[in-house]
Amino acid sequence: MLILHEIPGRIRVYYETLVFSEKNCRRIQTSLSQKEGIIDFRIEPRITTLTVRYDPEILELNEVVRTLLVFQLYNDGEHISKTYVQGQKSFEREVQRSATSGILLATSFGLKLLGYPNVLIDTFATVFTGYTILSHGDRRKGRIHHPDILTAFITSFTLGPKKMTEVALTSWVINVLELINDYQKLHNHQALLQKSI
Known part of the structure; x- marks a missing residue:
């Protein structure tokens, strides 16, 4: 509205x-x-x-x-709108993707700290985090306006190609903050639904 x-x-x-x-x-x-x-x-x-x-x-x-x-x-x-049900399912998928990205990034940085860097895990963590970030948001309205996507572009230019796992981590943190915001919107939507029934 x-x-x-x-x-x-x-x-x-x-x-x-x-x-x-x-x-x-x-x-x-x-x-x-x-x-x-x-x-x-x-x-x-x-x-x-x-x-x-x-x-x-x-x-x-x-x-x-x-x-x-x-x-x-x-x-x-x-009373229950399709947009709420679709939003809830979409949010659940986004949380799963973000959790997977977080685990991959933690593994990548953990191996680096232990002195056993793994290029394959670094690459997979970066690629999957990119997928997580680019799949976030509403397709109809365009995804480019999301802060996590903007952060990905800015940090990739700032840090350069050699630090892509750091770019992925920075973007992932912003993605988590966006998911918290999305959760709040979904929760408010649910509260309105309950009042209307």
Whole structure:
């Protein structure tokens, strides 16, 4: 959900993924009609926007936003949106890839510390970490904007080709931080789902 316009007592939002089917429009109308403090609202199904006028003395903006956020989880068939289920599966795969990369990098650096460097493990750790980083993110929106990918490019230019395991490690650490952020988003999405049921 994206807030397009907001002034005290009025908010207009855009839903990128919500299908404004008849069923969803009825559910939104029912929900908003029953909410104390909502004065009126206008649903624009063709452009997937919703404009709500509310009484700021009864409802705070954050309460209105929380109510509107729940609508983005609606699906024609059920409350649980496909995007949440897909996001959860995608997150699980990303965690598995990141854990494998972490183990390979730890093995690579451990062998170097013990005085037994292994070029094959170094190469495999670097390649798999690259795969982990490049497979992170939303394909539709493009992955280049993720900090872990940007870090990979910057550190590879800065450190050079002889230090690719260090580049991989730096990028992997940023990838882990991104996964923590993704987990928080998924957790917030789940909390909204539970409130809406």
